[in-house]
Amino acid sequence: MSAFLTVKNLSAALHGFDQRVLRSVSFSIDTGEVLGLVGESGAGKSMIGKAILGILPSAISIIEGEILIDGQDLQKMKPADRRRFIGATAALIPQDPLTALNPSRRIEPQITSRLVDILGWSKADARVRAMELLNEVHIDNPERVMGSYPHELSGGMRQRVLIASAFAANPKLVIADEPTTALDVTVQKQILRLIRELQERHSTAMVFVTHDLGVVSKVCQRLSVLYGGKIVENSSVPDFFKGPKHAYSRALLAATPKYTDPDASLLPVDESVIEAVAAEVLAADKEWRHGR
Amino acid sequence: MKLLRAILLRLATMSVTLIGAAVVVFFVIRVVPGNPIAMMLPPGASEEDIARLTAHYGLDKTILEQFWIWLTGVFHGDFGTSISLRQPVMPLVLGRLPATLELAIFALVIAVVIGGAMALTGVRHRETRTETAIDVANGVGLSIPDFLWALILIVLFGVLMPVFHISGRISPSLDLPFVTQFYVFESIVRLRFDLWWDLLKHMFMPALALAIPLAAIISQLLKQSLKETMHLDYVTLSRTKGYSENHVILSEALPNAVLPTLTLIGVQFTFLIGGTVIIERLFSYEGLGNMAIDAVINRDLPLIQGIVIVFALLFTIINLVVDMTYALLNPRLRHA
Amino acid sequence: MLDGRGSIKRRLGARLWLSGTWLGVMALLALFAPMISPHDPLAQDLFAGRLPPFWMNGSDPAYLLGTDSLGRDVLSRLIHGARIAFSVALVAGLATAIVGSMLGLLAGYMRGWVDVLISRLVDIWMAFPPVLFAILLIAVLGTGLTSIIIAIVVIDWTRFCRVVRAEAMNQSAMDYVSSAIVAGRPRRDILWREILPNVLPTIVALLTLEMGIAVIVEAILSFVNLSISTDAPTWGGMIAEGRTSIYQAWWVLAFPLAVLFLTVLSFSQFGEGLKDRFDPVLR
Numbered sequence: 015m016s017a018f019l020t021v022k023n024l025s026a027a028l029h030g031f032d033q034r035v036l037r038s039v040s041f042s043i044d045t046g047e048v049l050g051l052v053g054e055s056g057a058g059k060s061m062i063g064k065a066i067l068g069i070l071p072s073a074i075s076i077i078e079g080e081i082l083i084d085g086q087d088l089q090k091m092k093p094a095d096r097r098r099f100i101g102a103t104a105a106l107i108p109q110d111p112l113t114a115l116n117p118s119r120r121i122e123p124q125i126t127s128r129l130v131d132i133l134g135w136s137k138a139d140a141r142v143r144a145m146e147l148l149n150e151v152h153i154d155n156p157e158r159v160m161g162s163y164p165h166e167l168s169g170g171m172r173q174r175v176l177i178a179s180a181f182a183a184n185p186k187l188v189i190a191d192e193p194t195t196a197l198d199v200t201v202q203k204q205i206l207r208l209i210r211e212l213q214e215r216h217s218t219a220m221v222f223v224t225h226d227l228g229v230v231s232k233v234c235q236r237l238s239v240l241y242g243g244k245i246v247e248n249s250s251v252p253d254f255f256k257g258p259k260h261a262y263s264r265a266l267l268a269a270t271p272k273y274t275d276p277d278a279s280l281l282p283v284d285e286s287v288i289e290a291v292a293a294e295v296l297a298a299d300k301e302w303r304h305g306r
Numbered sequence: 307m308k309l310l311r312a313i314l315l316r317l318a319t320m321s322v323t324l325i326g327a328a329v330v331v332f333f334v335i336r337v338v339p340g341n342p343i344a345m346m347l348p349p350g351a352s353e354e355d356i357a358r359l360t361a362h363y364g365l366d367k368t369i370l371e372q373f374w375i376w377l378t379g380v381f382h383g384d385f386g387t388s389i390s391l392r393q394p395v396m397p398l399v400l401g402r403l404p405a406t407l408e409l410a411i412f413a414l415v416i417a418v419v420i421g422g423a424m425a426l427t428g429v430r431h432r433e434t435r436t437e438t439a440i441d442v443a444n445g446v447g448l449s450i451p452d453f454l455w456a457l458i459l460i461v462l463f464g465v466l467m468p469v470f471h472i473s474g475r476i477s478p479s480l481d482l483p484f485v486t487q488f489y490v491f492e493s494i495v496r497l498r499f500d501l502w503w504d505l506l507k508h509m510f511m512p513a514l515a516l517a518i519p520l521a522a523i524i525s526q527l528l529k530q531s532l533k534e535t536m537h538l539d540y541v542t543l544s545r546t547k548g549y550s551e552n553h554v555i556l557s558e559a560l561p562n563a564v565l566p567t568l569t570l571i572g573v574q575f576t577f578l579i580g581g582t583v584i585i586e587r588l589f590s591y592e593g594l595g596n597m598a599i600d601a602v603i604n605r606d607l608p609l610i611q612g613i614v615i616v617f618a619l620l621f622t623i624i625n626l627v628v629d630m631t632y633a634l635l636n637p638r639l640r641h642a
Numbered sequence: 643m644l645d646g647r648g649s650i651k652r653r654l655g656a657r658l659w660l661s662g663t664w665l666g667v668m669a670l671l672a673l674f675a676p677m678i679s680p681h682d683p684l685a686q687d688l689f690a691g692r693l694p695p696f697w698m699n700g701s702d703p704a705y706l707l708g709t710d711s712l713g714r715d716v717l718s719r720l721i722h723g724a725r726i727a728f729s730v731a732l733v734a735g736l737a738t739a740i741v742g743s744m745l746g747l748l749a750g751y752m753r754g755w756v757d758v759l760i761s762r763l764v765d766i767w768m769a770f771p772p773v774l775f776a777i778l779l780i781a782v783l784g785t786g787l788t789s790i791i792i793a794i795v796v797i798d799w800t801r802f803c804r805v806v807r808a809e810a811m812n813q814s815a816m817d818y819v820s821s822a823i824v825a826g827r828p829r830r831d832i833l834w835r836e837i838l839p840n841v842l843p844t845i846v847a848l849l850t851l852e853m854g855i856a857v858i859v860e861a862i863l864s865f866v867n868l869s870i871s872t873d874a875p876t877w878g879g880m881i882a883e884g885r886t887s888i889y890q891a892w893w894v895l896a897f898p899l900a901v902l903f904l905t906v907l908s909f910s911q912f913g914e915g916l917k918d919r920f921d922p923v924l925r
Contacts, residue, residue, distance in 0.1 A: 068546075097548050099548075101546065102548060108542075116544075132548040323765045327766050334778060450903060451906070457895070461892065464888075576768075580770075582771075595774070598777075602777050614770060
């Protein structure tokens with residue numbers, strides 16, 4: 015069976031500029047598998063998730079490549095069909111729970127709206143489902159939370175609500191865009207465990223965007239390391255932590271605190287490594303331009 | 307408790323403003339040269355007649371005495387007697403107020419519809435030529451005041467393409483069954499849609515003139531806040547749920563972007579009502595503003611005072627209502 | 643992104659340039675009106691009444707834009723009208739700006755009872771319909787240019803006061819003001835040398851806006867027949883005159899209306915353009 019999500023040679027660029035922000039990105043994920051997208055800020059890791067979901071900023075557009083979900087090519091769909099297809103099969107767990115909930119609406123419709131408006135559920139069914147989900151994300155009094163406004167909930171609670179909302183329609187693909195970065199360290203672990211729990215229970219394919227290799231080691235089976243919008247290494251998680259192949263990956267790993275040995279000294283990513291990987295990206299660019 | 311205290315505080319400042327306005331007008335118009343009594347008597351009236359009438363209207367007393375008499379009267383609901391129309395001021399003013407209110411509200415509706423539609427279109431097609439066109443239209447609409455729009459409309463739709471009436475409130479040939487002065491409202495209640503239509507055809511031009519600048523302001527501000535809202539995470543998130551762009555704008559972005567515009571509409575609505583004074587004059591519309599200009603020309607001091615106080619009261623009430631609506635609509639304030 | 647900003651900048655430039663040109667031409671016409679205008683704006687020729695503009699049948703090449711019902715040359719009246727309009731705009735605009743900005747600066751910087759007093763005064767002023775207020779004032783002051791200018795200042799100072807007060811309050815909260823206070827500079831010095839220069843761009847933008855408003859107020863007052871004298875060639879007076887004969891001679895209304903429209907539009911666009919030019923974020 016072919017992979018559930020396949021991204022092939024995906025390139026994106028700013029309007030009016032020759033410079034690409036995504037450089038021929040390719041990867042695939044099977045059902046029930048979690049892929050980590052790792053890189054420093056600005057490496058384009060969130061951009062990939064946005065490209066898949068069709069929410070790239072208006073100034074950026076896909077210039078070549080394919081995104082296949084369940085064998086269907088998103089680029090070939092009409093915009094309206096594509097939107098509905100994404101709404102029914104995929105979901106996003108956003109980065110900042112403080113800004114990702116509509117401040118003027120209660121929690122209940124924010125969880126159930128997709129079920130009612132896009133998938134045609136009855137309001138009553140959707141409500142039952144929302145209660146179920148809030149239980150699944152370990153919220154003690156779902157009744158009260160559903161009637162609340164976002165500003166009445168804590169950051170951790172809001173992220174639970176957003177996770178519940180993401181899993182509401184049994185998505186086959188979830189894109190988690192640094193879902194714990196904006197949270198307190200104490201809450202981070204719980205949320206991470208929760209995402210993993212739901213992903214396993216629903217055997218969802220998941221793209222997990224993060225800058226934290228420690229998180230990757232806990233959640234993902236495979237990972238791709240990005241630099242400058244280009245994947246420099248694809249690897250399985252165990253192999254990667256045994257010894258990354260690419261110099262940049264090694265430097266990145268050396269710069270990450272280890273849970274096994276938190277006192278070990280951290281090395282900043284070396285200038286020469288950055289220069290080497292940047293040169294590699296530029297060389298690939300040259301080749302790409304030549305090929306067109 | 308907090309809310310109650312805020313309201314009481316507002317009422318207190320409101321009354322200070324109103325009394326201040328009353329004082330300013332009272333003393334400004336007492337300086338008006340020209341004896342209103344002499345103007346209402348036929349030429350060649352005797353000195354005694356003039357003196358007698360002057361005493362009748364209390365104009366022989368000192369300004370402070372006159373103010374005191376007027377102020378005590380106001381607290382009893384008596385605003386004095388119009389010199390030129392020889393009737394009590396309050397019924398006169400209240401008789402004209404509905405016509406002005408109907409005109410202003412109609413103008414507000416037009417402004418909200420046009421401005422809202424332009425803002426939504428501009429956001430739907432943002433960063434395209436359509437948005438640029440809307441920006442230019444907003445710029446022109448904002449720069450030109452209602453007085454000029456009124457003249458332009460008169461030339462365009464009154465003379466070159468005479469589609470609308472440009473004079474009066476209702477066709478004089480029609481029989482009017484109305485018992486109130488709220489003609490538009492009453493024509494609907496009485497199911498007299500022929501009269502209703504005639505009223506609207508008369509009101510449309512002056513209302514549109516009043517509405518254009520406000521529509522431009524609404525369009526500009528609402529579009530700007532919508533565009534800011536469109537970048538927020540919850541709007542992006544709702545896009546991934548499968549909603550259309552129109553739905554995202556209308557049900558996710560709009561409710562959060564509308565508050566600043568709402569406050570602005572409140573303030574601007576008082577300016578719009580202020581604009582009715584000259585617009586009613588231009589279109590011979592028989593409202594309060596038209597009466598006010600006549601009152602000034604006739605040096606009808608009690609009537610001027612009455613009209614100005616009613617305008618001032620109207621403005622302060624609108625501001626209060628706007629503040630309260632704002633508090634009611636904002637969930638964060640409501641629960642605080 | 644960059645090309646987007648480039649086009650915005652170009653658009654702003656065109657706006658400033660176009661409106662500036664129109665205002666410049668009008669100002670020149672106003673300045674040299676007696677030399678330029680082909681006829682005496684007051685000269686009546688009852689045999690040449692309501693002549694149409696040059697491109698229509700029955701026109702007289704001596705009267706390019708036609709004549710009004712008393713046979714006065716529309717073009718000459720427009721040119722002389724510019725003189726009155728620009729005098730009012732300049733004097734009333736500047737006077738309003740000075741009075742309003744002074745009070746606004748005082749309120750915003752001094753705070754305390756000065757602020758309370760001035761703000762309450764603004765509230766009271768805002769409770770009057772401005773046009774009614776203007777008509778009332780002209781009734782008190784009598785007609786004439788000076789009365790119009792005084793009326794505009796008395797009514798519109800609040801526009802500057804409100805904006806400048808808010809801006810002065812913003813600036814007072816900035817660090818550079820705090821450090822000036824710590825340095826022991828006198829308050830008046832801080833107000834003049836630190837705060838005023840930073841508020842000035844706002845005042846200048848408002849000033850051009852106010853000049854457009856002054857032109858309109860003059861027109862409205864002429865229209866209600868309370869401005870100068872019925873004979874004098876004011877744009878508002880011409881509009882009032884033209885309105886009585888729109889069906890017979892539309893040009894008597896249309897030309898002054900078009901000129902007034904473009905002038906008011908240019909004043910406001912020029913102000914907006916200047917504001918953007920001075921705005922460090924856009925620059």
